[in-house]
Amino acid sequence: MKLKVDKMSCGHCASSVGKAVHAVDPAADVAVDLKAGTVSVTSQSDGALIRQAIRAAGYPAVVVAG
Numbered sequence: 001m002k003l004k005v006d007k008m009s010c011g012h013c014a015s016s017v018g019k020a021v022h023a024v025d026p027a028a029d030v031a032v033d034l035k036a037g038t039v040s041v042t043s044q045s046d047g048a049l050i051r052q053a054i055r056a057a058g059y060p061a062v063v064v065a066g
Contacts, residue, residue, distance in 0.1 A: 001047050002065040003039045005054060008032070013059070020057040024049050038064070 005017060014032040021030045021041055028043035028050075039061070041050055047063065054061040 001041050001043075001050070001063055003041070003051065003054065003061045004064045005037060005039050006060040008034055008037055008039075008059060010034070016057050017054055017059055020053040020059075021050055024053045 008014060008017060011034075014034055017032055017039055018030045021028050021039075021043070025043040025045040028041055028045065031040040033039070039054070041047075043050060051061045051063065
């Protein structure tokens, strides 16, 4: 799944988003593209739970693919 994630501007932001995803699914594959403002996640977990975790970390997230 690919998400558009607002408010990401630095490595700390990317790390926070990654930690939020891994709190839901420790085995998830997470790729953050700060320049594009996107996060790609490969996970067996429910996408809604992943989006909720990213939002709870303070980053608005909207699915753009998958």
